Amino acid sequence: MSAAMRQKLAELIKPIGSQEEWDEFIPTVGKKILVIDIHKKWCGPCDVMRPTFERIFLNTDECDKKCEFLAVHSESGIKQLEQYCEKATSKPYFVLWKDNEVVAKVDGANAPELQTLLSENMPNLMDE
Secondary structure (H helix, E strand, O other): OHHHHHHHHHHHEEEEOOOHHHHHHHHHHHOEEEEEEEEEEOOOOOOHHHHHHHHHHOOOOOOOHEEEEEEOOOOOOOHHHHHHHHHOOOEEEEEEEEOOOOEEEOOOOOHHHOOOOOOHHHHOOOOO
């Protein structure tokens, strides 16, 4: 694996810690789907799912143009995610965000379910 690819994997999950960061980031998304790991601040992002995210990134053609992985702590104050932040406990909670709305949710570290929902909602670059 090249050094550039190792760097991409190291930076695969982007932390978003405030409404201001969210508001700056969202206009850059375009048609991409966001996989958002909502977690308690004291618990941190889900390490168990990281290999799944890396596998998705490595095995999906042009994944960086179709998908982004985010980590948001439940106390971040992001109003668009408030109702989902309430669901965060010591187990992970994921939302898939596309076209400015939540299109799917996964409660817990359920890699098969997340992969299925992501593949069903992954944008097709040919549509652009």
